[in-house]
Structures are given as C-alpha cells and as structure tokens.
Amino acid sequence: MDSDQAYSTPPIRFVLVGTQHPGNxxxxxxxxxxxxxxNMVLVAPEKAPNHDTDAMAAGAEALVHDAPVFASLAEAVADCGLVLGCTARSRRVALEELPPPDAAVRALGAVANGREVALVFGRERTGLTNEELQLCHAAIHIPSDPTFSSLNLAAAVQVLAYALRMAQLDARRDVQAVPNPTETHEGEVPASHxxxxxxxxxxxxxxxxxxxHKGRAPESAMRKLRRIFLRNELxxxxxxxLRGILADAQRMAMLANQPSTVSDKDPM
Incomplete structure (x- = not known):
C-alpha cells in the first residue's frame, strides 16, 4: 500500500470507446x-455490464454502473478543453505523440487552468478510428515491446492512471504547480471541444x-488545419x-458569386 495519505485526484475522465468485453x-x-x-465515461459499448464486469472490478463496479453512456466520442468530450487519445503509433492521422509521463503533466496542467480533460481509450481489437483520433489534441503512446505490442485495455488504463498519480505526487513534493506548456493567456476561458x-x-x-481546394481533396487540408489549431489550444x-473573420469571408464570397446587375453594353 502506498504510504501517502488519501488525497483529492483531479476529475479527469477516462473515456472508453466501443468496449467489446464487459469484463474489461x-x-x-x-x-x-x-x-x-x-470518472469513467462509456461510448457505445458493444455489450452492457454484466457479472463478468463486477467480478473483474473487485469492488470498483460502481464506476461502471454510474458511468454516463454516449453514442459518439464527439458527444462524450464536447465540453473538454483537452482530449488525449491512447493509440498505437502507425496511424494516418498525424498527431503530436506524448509518452505517459508527459501526457500526465499536460493533463494536470490543463486541469489547473480550468479545462475539462479526457483520456480516450479505443476498442480492444481495433483501437480508435481515424475520425475519432481527429477529435484528439494529441496522442498518448505507451512504448511497449514492438515485437509484442498488444496491450490489454485495462493495462493501458492502469499505465495512464499511474502516470497521473505519480505526476501529481511529484508536484506536491516539489510544492509547486504542475507546469503546462500550452497555458492560455491569463484570465481567458479555454475553448471547449x-x-x-x-x-x-x-x-x-x-x-x-x-x-x-480547387479540385484537391478537402479532407487532407482540414486534417492539417485541425492539427495547427488544436496544437495551440485556443x-x-x-x-x-476567428469565426468573425470566417463570417466576413463567407459574406464576401457570397457577394462575389452574385450575378452582376450592371449591363455589359456601352452607355447610349
């Protein structure tokens, strides 16, 4: 048993997406x-909790039974200012990659600045989809053995929960706030998801x-633009x-596309 006395942990939500096995x-x-x-949150679990859930929880089953359930990840993290997705490295969606200790510092720093924070875990067999990863500000990569990188869902949750606990204990021992490399300007409310x-x-x-786009694939440009803005935590x-600028640009585009009312003929 850890010798530290019980202490208040930050309300970081652990979001489990599409969980396939109730025992997990x-x-x-x-x-x-x-x-x-x-703070557990479920997104479209394939099966409802059952006796296997309670057996594996070993006394923590209330976390599952009290967990809110959402139909999509976007709904589950709508109010979050920082969303970190736990995923393998080989993905077409390029995201900033954080090892668990750095992810823990980033998460705790965001909480200290008033942000809602979510750690997202994908399906046991297939993980998070590319569309779901695009909703994340950064990816968390657990550096497992590349020759046997299959990590159980609960094991991944344990690694991240432990990293968060150690980061908070380190901050308490240092008697200083956890640093946040992407802190917003003082007094400004962070944008939600x-x-x-x-x-x-x-x-x-x-x-x-x-x-x-001029005939080019719009998806590629949007993925890159999303990364730019998410990285800066607006x-x-x-x-x-920014939305005011876009509104003016849309208005000017609409005016430019309206048919001209001026005659092309020379004046009499």
Missing amino acids: LGAAARAMRTMGFS QDLEGFFGQLDETLHAIDF SIKEVRL
Whole structure:
C-alpha cells in the first residue's frame, strides 16, 4: 500500500470507446480506482455490464454502473478543453505523440487552468478510428515491446492512471504547480471541444465558399488545419475572433458569386 495519505485526484475522465468485453470494463474500473480516479465515461459499448464486469472490478463496479453512456466520442468530450487519445503509433492521422509521463503533466496542467480533460481509450481489437483520433489534441503512446505490442485495455488504463498519480505526487513534493506548456493567456476561458468543432465546421464551409481546394481533396487540408489549431489550444475569445473573420469571408464570397446587375453594353 502506498504510504501517502488519501488525497483529492483531479476529475479527469477516462473515456472508453466501443468496449467489446464487459469484463474489461470492470478491470479498467479497478485500475482507475487503485490510483484514486472514478470518472469513467462509456461510448457505445458493444455489450452492457454484466457479472463478468463486477467480478473483474473487485469492488470498483460502481464506476461502471454510474458511468454516463454516449453514442459518439464527439458527444462524450464536447465540453473538454483537452482530449488525449491512447493509440498505437502507425496511424494516418498525424498527431503530436506524448509518452505517459508527459501526457500526465499536460493533463494536470490543463486541469489547473480550468479545462475539462479526457483520456480516450479505443476498442480492444481495433483501437480508435481515424475520425475519432481527429477529435484528439494529441496522442498518448505507451512504448511497449514492438515485437509484442498488444496491450490489454485495462493495462493501458492502469499505465495512464499511474502516470497521473505519480505526476501529481511529484508536484506536491516539489510544492509547486504542475507546469503546462500550452497555458492560455491569463484570465481567458479555454475553448471547449464543442466550440472548436463549431469553428472547424465553419472553416470547412468557408474554404469551399472561396474555392480554396480547387479540385484537391478537402479532407487532407482540414486534417492539417485541425492539427495547427488544436496544437495551440485556443481560448473562447480567440475562437470567436476567428469565426468573425470566417463570417466576413463567407459574406464576401457570397457577394462575389452574385450575378452582376450592371449591363455589359456601352452607355447610349
């Protein structure tokens, strides 16, 4: 047993997406509870919790039974200011990669700055889809043995929960705040995930309105633009400013596309 007395852990949510085996829900709950975390969120689990869940939870089954259930990852993290996806390295969606200790520092720093934080874990066999990864600000990569990199869902949850606990204990021992390399300007409210998705939707519409893509695949450009803006962790004020610029660009594009009312004939 850890010699440190019980202490308050940050309300970081552990989001489990498309979990296929009910027993893994219980094992993940046990992994969270041993490190002091209790905020579990489920996204479209394939099967409901059952007796296997309770058996594997070993007393932490309340985390599963009390967990809110969402139909999509976008809904589950709509109010979050930082979303970190736990994933393998070989993905077409290029994201900043963080080892667990660095991810823990980033997460705790975001909590200290008033952000809602989610750690996202994918399906046992296939992980997170590319579309789900695009909703994440960065990826967490657990450096397992490349010749046997298959990590159980509960084991991945345990690694991240332990990294978070150690980062918080280190901060307490140092008697200083956990550093946050992407802190927003003092006094500014960070943009939520829902704010950013609204901005990205308007950005996509604007790029089409001004014919930015010119026949090229719009998905590639949007993936790159999403990475740029997510990396900078915008505030609500910054998102509003950008959306105001986009609104003006859309208005000018609409005016430019209206048929001219001036006759092409020479005046009499």
